[in-house]
Amino acid sequence: MSREKNDSIQCTIHNCVHHAQNADYCTLDRILVGTHEQNPTEKECTDCDSFQYKIS
Ligand code: SF4
Numbered sequence: 001m002s003r004e005k006n007d008s009i010q011c012t013i014h015n016c017v018h019h020a021q022n023a024d025y026c027t028l029d030r031i032l033v034g035t036h037e038q039n040p041t042e043k044e045c046t047d048c049d050s051f052q053y054k055i056s
Pocket residue numbers: 009010011012013016017018019020025026027028031048049050051052
């Protein structure tokens with residue numbers, strides 16, 4: 001399965017079902033970025049909430 005990459009969303013998470021695989025981009029039209037922290041202060045505090053684990 002190969003879907004069109006979204007040039008506006010670069011991503012290196014190949015384990016996600018939405019990753020383009022043949023290039024480091026997401027295939028979604030848009031993503032939701034969120035946090036698992038009460039008070040995010042570093043990039044490690046942020047998450048892609050659109051991530052879905054790809055079972056290979
Ligand atoms: S949904 Fe998030 S983690 Fe998944 S490919 Fe898109 S940007 Fe990357």
